[in-house]
Amino acid sequence: MWRALPALILTDLRLALRMRTVVFFNYLFPLMFFFAFAEFLDAHGEACAQVAGMVLVIGILGNGLWGAGMRLVQEREANILRRFRVTPISPTPILLASVVTGWLLYLPALGLLCALAHWIYGMPLPTRWVSLLLLTSCGIWAFRAIGLIVASVVNGVQESTVLIQLLYMPMLFLGGAAIPVELLPAWAQVAARFVPSYYLVSSMQNALGHGDPAAWHGAEIAALLLATGVGLSIARQAFRWEKDDPLSPRARWYLAAVLAPFLALGIWQLATAPPTAGTRTPTHPERITPPDTPSSADPAAGCGRRPPRRPTFPV
Amino acid sequence: MIYVKDLRKQYDGFLAVKGISFEVQPGEVFGLLGPNGAGKTTTVEILEGLRQRSGGEVRVLGFDPADDGLLLKDRIGVCLQQAALPDRLRVGEAIALFASFYSRTVPGEALLRRLQLWDKRDAFFMHLSGGQKQRLALALALINDPQLLFLDEPSAGLDAQARLEIRSLIGELRAEKRTLLLTTHYIEEAERLCDRVAIMDEGRLIAMGAPREIQEHALGASTIELQTAQALPPGELPAWPGLLRQARDGSGRGLTIVTTRPAAAVMEAVPWLIAHRIELQDIRIRRPSLEDAFIELTGKNLRD
Ligand SMILES: Nc1ncnc2c1ncn2[C@@H]1O[C@H](COP(=O)(O)OP(=O)(O)O)[C@@H](O)[C@H]1O
């Protein structure tokens, strides 16, 4: 297995780089959001860290859920996994290789985005590199692991697409990756606390900017690491080499297990710092400058959604 | 090498393998011959540890494939009937990847050269022809230098040229004294390549032995066709050894003898013709083919 793992990673990397969709979702797609958000929000200087944080999480969600969730399903359907099954490897190196590959693919996107934000929008270069790197890494690992569970519990590409959408959409729109949580209605702000991406967005924004220098986001990192560990061991248990392999009826509940760390985090957060509509939560330091014109105040314009416009964007 | 006793496999209510037993000795090429749906793939994939059996006993290289899967898989080579590689994986990369899985491997370059894939080492899997894909599958099956190989319909779906290449490669493996379990629905493949054949139909083994033994047991009769220069004498013809039936042809200068003892029949027929001053122009002896045996045993034609 310890010789197979690097070989599998190398293969996964090669195959990924030979696919246009992978390059698109890891690099171009987040960049499109980045420029759209930055322009609409007119986010220059420090404020750009908010946008960069959101966009990085959009990339992480895409890389994790879509990248890991689709690939294994496709390989299973194409009878590729069954060829691996008659070799002496277990699912473990296959799953680990998927996690590591997603991570290696995404790290350049982190650098690219920081560089562009710095050059074009004058975002100060992040000073807390370690936190940033840790958050990005743990984020990718956790969402890859979740994607791998999805791949194990679905029966085909179509089912996988549906299930991934079910996870992706709330993480995108409720978790603050596509719309700042402050712009959401009060109930949604409470719900956001139970969405894993919420913690990632807020802590990434903090680590990118110069918000709370004392916060190194131990709780968030721990929750992400726990989700990675739980997710990988579930994905290993539920791993299916062939479509015909039986799927235990409990398997879909496994997904709930991997989201449990965030449930706990949400309860804890709500208990210690309940959100009040119109005020900001401590994890969201104030950094976005108000937009010049009312029309550009809609940060979701780029994604076709119109959140309620309320004066929740204080200076 | 392989020991199978009373193997059964059930797919939700449907019994695909109905209690079969056989053994394969070291160095032997053993063929499972049968029509589509006979249960050949099910059987070999249970032996490879790919599927779970519903009953019976199985030992492969001393391992139970259901328990010691990884140890077993490290030592066998497998060519699946249904398998693929990622479209954009290059031939050379596939070899290197699979080599990393095994505790013991042969050099990739030599393997690719031997299978005439060296020129294709940079080609994507999706750009290979059917024959090249099958040669790559064989290369991957040989990467760990296995003494035991499972080849599931190795030449099915290939054109005649590619099929010949694969067969000559299997011939080489046989000459190297590797043990082979191969399945096929091509009779001539079983006849030419296998030391022993088991005929499988609807989940059962209905005959087993050397191809020649099966032929003889199944039908036991050969056909002798004689062509003579002069007409055969009228009246009763002699009762040749082992005679089942005989018939003259329309011209009176041809005779067809169906007998279980073709050699003895010829030994008597020739002096009889000489005694009647009849010149023998042509003689042809047709042994029953494995195909005849197959049709006899199963009542089915393999080619449909
Ligand atoms: N995974 C499966 N689920 C249900 N039935 C199967 C499965 N695999 C094979 N069968 C059935 O079992 C029988 C034997 O199939 P198979 O072993 O593939 O035969 P062969 O290889 O001789 O063509 C067929 O009737 C086939 O439809």
Ligand SMILES: [Mg+2]
């Ligand atoms: Mg078959």
